[in-house]
Amino acid sequence: MLPASTTNKENSVRNNQRFIVASAGAALLASSIAVAADMAMTMSPKDLKWGDAPPSLPKGAKLAVLSGDPGKAGPFVARLQVPASYKIPPHWHSTDEDLTVISGTFYFAEGDKMDTKAGHGMTAGSFHHLPAKTRHYAWSKGPAIVQINASGPFDIVYVDPKDDPSKMADMKPAMKDEKKAMKK
Secondary structure, X not given: OOOOOOOHHHHHHHHHHHHHHHHHHHHHHOOOOOOOOOOOOXXXXXXXXXXXXXXXXXXXXXXXXXXXXXXXOEEEEXXXXXXXXXXXXXXXXXXXXXXXXXXXXXXXXXXXXXXXXXXXXXXXXXXXXXXXXXXXXXXXXXXXXXEEEXXXXXXOEEOOHHHOHHHHHHXXXXXXXXXXXXXX
């Protein structure tokens, strides 16, 4: 359990730090194919190095960093692979985000509450620009891959802090301790 004195801003900073660390790990996975930003590069799908998405995203997604580093200042390109029935609750980012659907259909809507009837499906080739701090959410019915072009350090700030999966990881040990204490 988080101390009562912990503020939302402190929680947000800690969660952003986790995302940055996890993103740096994903960037390391791609380091064998990364080249300096001022050099041309070509990459085929078989060259992608997929790893688990950062803990600030719901479990089940995979991430591949194609160029740059989402955890550092500057532009980056990454691909997010999501399974069927995947949902990302309402959130926003500190920087602009450009999404391009690579495969499958990725559903998207803007707002503070998840309403899958309000969204629109974006099929392969679709593009969506999100200005910084635009509150939005996304989901998939089937597997999908989206490409994210943005500037780092990239963050995910959930509209409802209870939706942040990285907080759930923090709470699990505390919940186990509470259950043990209740049994005694």
